[in-house]
Amino acid sequence: MILTKNEESNIRRCLGSVAWSDDIVVYDSESTDRTTEISRGLGARVVTRKFDNWSAHQNWAVGNIDFKHPWVLYIDADEQCDDELRQEVTQRAVASAQESAFRVRRKDYFMGRWLRRSQLYPTWIVRVFRPDRIRYERLVNPVAVVDGGTGELQGHLLHHPFSHGVSHWFDRHNRYSSFEAEDLLEEIQSSVDWSGLICRDASRRRKAMKHLAYRLPGRPGLMFLYLYVARLGFLDGAPGYYYSRMRAAYELMIDVKVRELRWRQSSSESVDGPIRQVVEG
Numbered sequence: 161m162i163l164t165k166n167e168e169s170n171i172r173r174c175l176g177s178v179a180w181s182d183d184i185v186v187y188d189s190e191s192t193d194r195t196t197e198i199s200r201g202l203g204a205r206v207v208t209r210k211f212d213n214w215s216a217h218q219n220w221a222v223g224n225i226d227f228k229h230p231w232v233l234y235i236d237a238d239e240q241c242d243d244e245l246r247q248e249v250t251q252r253a254v255a256s257a258q259e260s261a262f263r264v265r266r267k268d269y270f271m272g273r274w275l276r277r278s279q280l281y282p283t284w285i286v287r288v289f290r291p292d293r294i295r296y297e298r299l300v301n302p303v304a305v306v307d308g309g310t311g312e313l314q315g316h317l318l319h320h321p322f323s324h325g326v327s328h329w330f331d332r333h334n335r336y337s338s339f340e341a342e343d344l345l346e347e348i349q350s351s352v353d354w355s356g357l358i359c360r361d362a363s364r365r366r367k368a369m370k371h372l373a374y375r376l377p378g379r380p381g382l383m384f385l386y387l388y389v390a391r392l393g394f395l396d397g398a399p400g401y402y403y404s405r406m407r408a409a410y411e412l413m414i415d416v417k418v419r420e421l422r423w424r425q426s427s428s429e430s431v432d433g434p435i436r437q438v439v440e441g
Contacts, residue, residue, distance in 0.1 A: 161185045161187055161221060161225070161227075161232050161233070161234045161235075162174055162175070162178070162184065162185070162186050162187065162199075162204070162234075162235055162236070162237055163187050163189070163217075163234070163235075163236050163237065164186055164187065164188045164189065164191060164195050164196075164199070164236075164237045165188065165189040165190070165191055165195075165211065166191045166192060166193045166195060167191070167193075167195045167237035167238070168191075168193040168194040168195050168198055169323065169324070170237045170238045170320070170323050171186070171195050171198050171199055171237050172198060172202070173240060174235065174236075174237050174238070174239060174240060175199065175202050175204060176240075177240035177241045177242075177246075177318075178233070178235070178241050178246075180246055180250070181233070182228070183205075183227065183228035183229060184203065184204040184205070185204065185205055185206075185207055185225055185227065186199040186204045186205070186206045186207070187207050187209070187221050187225070188206055188207070188208050188209075189208075189209065189210065189211035189217070190208060190209075190210055190211070195237075196208070207221075207225055209221075213299040213300065213339060214296065214298070214299060214300050214301070214302045214339070215296040215297055215298055215299060215302040218234075218296045218302060219295055219296050221291075222289075222291040222292070222294055222295070223291075225291075227291060230255050230290055231249075231253035231254070231257075231288060231289070231290060232288070232289055232290075232291050233249055233253070233287060233288050234287050234288075234289070235287065235317060236319075238319060238320045238321060238323045238324075239266070239317045239318060239319050239320070240317065240318040241315070241317060241318075242315055242316050242317070242318055243315075244314060244315035244316070245264060245313060245315025245316060245317065246315070247315070248262075248313040248314065248315050249262075249288055249313070249315075252311070252313065253288050258309060259308065259309045259310060259311040260289065260290050260293040260294070260306050260307055260308025260309055260310065261286050261288060261289035261290065261293065261294060261304070261306045261308070261310045261311075262286070262287070262288040262289070262310065262311045262312060262313045263284040263285060263286050263287070263310060263311070263312050263313070264284070264285060264287045264288065264312075264313045264315065264316065264317060265281070265282040265283065265284060265285075265314075265316050265317075266281075266283065266285060266316060266317040266318075266319045267281065267316050267317070267318050267319060268281075268319045268321060269318070269319065269320050269321075269322075270321070270322050270399040270402070270403050271322075271398070271399040271402075272399075273396060273397065273399045273400075275393075275396050275399060275400060275403055276395075276396060277387075277391050277392045277393050277395055277396050277400065278387045278388065278391060278393030278396045278399075278400040278403050278404050278407075279387075279403065280387070280391065284312065285304075286304035286306060286310065287317065288313065289304070289306065290308075293306060293307040293308050294306050294307070298339075298343050299339035299340075299342055299343050300336045300339035300340055300343070301336070301340070310361070326406075329406070330406075333410050333413070334413065336410075337410060337413035337414045337417055338417060340414045340417075341414050341417035341418045341420075341421055342421070344374050344414060344418050345418055345421050345422070356368030357369060379411050379415060380408045380409070380411040380412040380415065381408065383404075383407055383408045383411045384404050384405060384407070384408035387400075387403070387404040387407060387408075388400065388401065388404040
């Protein structure tokens with residue numbers, strides 16, 4: 161299953177990396193370019209749905225698309241499946257497997273260079289699963305909740321997040337930060353999942369760490385220092401420096417939007433209070 165929205169520049173490369181599959185579903189969010197035309201021409205079937213938010217979009221897919229096989233490999237159009245991952249998927253994602261899902265790692269590229277250190281590698285993400293045993297939470301950067309055991313595959317997805325240019329990355333992350341701010345406003349009002357910080361489940365551990373990190377003051381600056389210094393992002397050269405700065409800017413957008421949401425809430429309460437008292441009086 162490949163998620164797309166105006167990906168005519170990426171879809172051929174992505175489809176080529178999964179051409180070994182006899183059931184390729186392009187799950188498209190109403191593209192206005194040639195994405196669906198190219199996909200059908202290369203043998204994929206296309207399912208279209210208007211995008212609302214990430215978890216709802218992905219939950220609809222696993223609940224409504226009629227996949228040919230009991231296992232699904234999910235990738236984005238700006239990603240590719242490498243040969244090692246292909247071999248593992250065909251060997252381990254079979255009907256008799258004990259697991260309900262598999263986590264994989266991803267290599268992110270910027271300016272032609274793998275961001276080995278500044279992109280938090282290795283980050284494990286659930287991308288191979290039985291569709292009837294998975295659901296997603298959060299509006300953006302969704303967390304996979306798996307019913308059953310989860311294994312790990314050693315192959316990689318090759319990710320090109322800047323394939324549409326840096327401007328596109330900023331536009332997309334401006335939208336993402338709005339979703340993140342909404343999720344964050346709810347999460348910071350709940351307690352930290354302390355046991356999740358040491359849990360063996362990578363998805364739960366990542367969620368708990370992210371929840372705790374959102375409570376730290378000065379997060380944008382800390383993010384830059386963590387990626388560029390603590391994670392040795394400076395060894396990634398100029399791409400590592402710029403990427404670390406961009407990630408810090410993204411965190412700043414989230415913080416500002418959370419503060420704005422809080423201000424709007426408090427302003428609404430301060431205005432509604434006297435009005436309510438007058439009406440009730």
